[in-house]
Amino acid sequence: MNAYRSIIITSSALLLLMLATFVGCSKKQEVGGVGDAPAKVYVAPGTYDEFYAFMSGGFSGQVSVYGLPSGRLFRVIPVFGQDPEKAYGYSEETKPLLNTTHGFIPWDDAHHPQLSVTDGQTDGRWLFINGNNTPRIARIDLTTFETVETIEIPNSGGNHGSPYLTPNTEYVVASTRFSVPIPQKDVPISSYKENFKGTISYIKVDSATGRMNLAFQILVPGINYDLSRAGKGPSYGWSFFSSYNSEQANTQLEVNASQNDKDFIAAVNWKLAEELVAQGKGEQWPASYYHNYMDAADVGKSEVMSGVRVLNAKEHPGLVYYLPTPKSPHGCDVDPSGEYIVAGGKLAALIPVHSFSKLQRAIANKDFDGEYDGIPILKYESVIAGEVKEPGLGPLHTEFDGLGYGYTSMFLSSEIVKWKIGTWEVVDRIPTYYSIGHLMIPGGDTKQPYGKYVVALNKITKDRYLPTGPELTQSAQLIDITGDKMKLLLDFPTIGEPHYAQACPATLIKDKSKRWYPIEENHNPYAIKAEGDARVERDGKTVHVYMSTIRTHFAPDNIEGVKVGDKVYFHVTNLEQDWDVPHGFSVMGSTNSELLILPGQTRTILWEPKQAGVIPFYCTDFCSALHQEMQGWIRVSS
């Protein structure tokens, strides 16, 4: 045991040393903006970028939208975090989206944006993203770039391998990162092996509305499930999940979860699971979780759901198999043809590639190498298609260009390595600055990648930008992959951690973008359709102000009769029916945020006056020449 430990510590030190050396010398190799790079990323004023890129905000809990190739930031979409700029999570309409069984949680750790797909190709309808910390999945509507739905995942201890989609967005998946007692109970942590379990959840997506609904869960051995991809083409009907800590260690995982030479990729036959559920197999387990969504009136609703159908993997032969995969696999990616499943091992010195057809043959021949907690382990030699040898250090994630090449990010050696599918030989490599995690090729996980660029999503930037104290920006790097040699074109800073990103051609989204909400379709119960309907109504200690905004006044703009201790709800309807003309609303001493009301929308903010006086309110979104005059007063009596 001690010998093992010293080997690991020595080799880690060696890796760090190599990393330091690499960073030290690579700086001299590259001078930014060389050759024709500026022309390749220049998007002239008034013209558009070719791609929308959706980047996760990591620990900011949000999604940011960039244009490629320019790297210009267009918008930050609040998802799991409150955003005072847009009143998301502050307005009464949007607060319900952040409800969970643990209460109102205005933060999460958002990692993997996933664009909806039809026939394995991006369709530009929705964007899904996971909340790692308090297991959740959110859906963003790409006609409005607004979060419209969140669903909590029960029986989960951290939602990392999520929300990877099946090829027609039939399901989004959610796999447990941390195994925990399921159902939860008070047990010693050292009883991990007996008591801890994992789940893999399949959430059905309504193909017309996008509405999510937890269809079933699969109970799996208690290890860490990391990343996932769905099969496609020949492997349609299967999903693959990388996993680690097959040691089932419960302390000092850094060392104790790195002992086994091989961990697993779990292959899950979700088509079979679907059939089993249809046959009434599995058990209905008690569970409580929130499902929040914007309803037809554009008002957030929270429903507490109960119960979930659970299939225990070991009771249903053929449902789950383990593919042995070298040392702590992290990434798990499927190539455009659907035949190859590529693993990335944080500590591995090669990239193992599994073959789906070999997997099928091995299952038919029962080429098993024993079982793990009731799940059959397939023989490594029987399922492996090839290994990319000496790719660099710390291979993590792979995306594809659609031309027969894989591109793998190398965390420890800070580089991207390009290799050929089939021959498994490395054909090119390029340094990244620094510590790349995920990488992204537009459509790089689909049946037909758009190629063109690979974006490196880097964890640290060190000396790449002007310093901003101890905390520096994280960054993305745009690399041209159209030629034989990869070429760095552009660096740009990102919001939070650019954990993963997805991109699609702008044409898939641009023309469907909503310009305003038709006022006649505004069914918010507190909406007013014309200025003449503006009014103030008292109901006990609650005051409802039905307010309208239009360039450049509020109605009413003089409000009297409010008392200290009242709850005042400002229901503000923006009567404008014009593109890009929102109005804002804020009142002095407000303890939450402003409102941002899009044209035709109604948004409500709660204000609780604490002292008597006459308090001003005003429009916060510069709307016209008389924006400064857009103001009013509310009189508060004791």
Add this chain to the structure above:
Amino acid sequence: MLSFTYFFPLWEITLEAPQYPEGLGLEIWINQMQGQHPGDLNKINNLNHYIGMKTIKPESIPELKIMPWVMRGVMLLGLLVAATGRRSWLTFWLLIFIAVAAAGLVDFYLWGYDYGHNLDTEHAIIKVPGMSYQPPVIGAKKLLNFRAISLPGIGGWIAIGSFTIGLLVWLWEMRRQRKPATNAA
């Protein structure tokens, strides 16, 4: 042919300003007034209230109720004229057509005049010496930050086309009648 005027706008007023790259304008149809794009009328009214101009409410413009009847009259008459095939009747029809068109344009001018001059003085916030907010009857004019361009729409061109055909027939008839006369001489 004139019946096509029901399916296309007679007149169009387009407003150009840097803030409206997507276009903004009004279409005057025989029996209605509407935006060139969905929401345009609402946008124009919102902008207008801001400088004290009246709200355009298509349902309260009497001309839009009268015009279809007038046009139907002109059409019926036109058919009658065609049936009789008499030149004097055609002359009469053309004169009526001119009168109707003139009345229409005068009315349009008066409407524009009232619309552009008869401001709610309490709201006429931006005043530029010598400038009224009256849109042009035909042609282009600068109105504050907008360039207003007023031109016949497809329906208008059809009406002009109908009139031109009528006129050509009239001219041709005149020549034909004159010819036998010269022959006889």
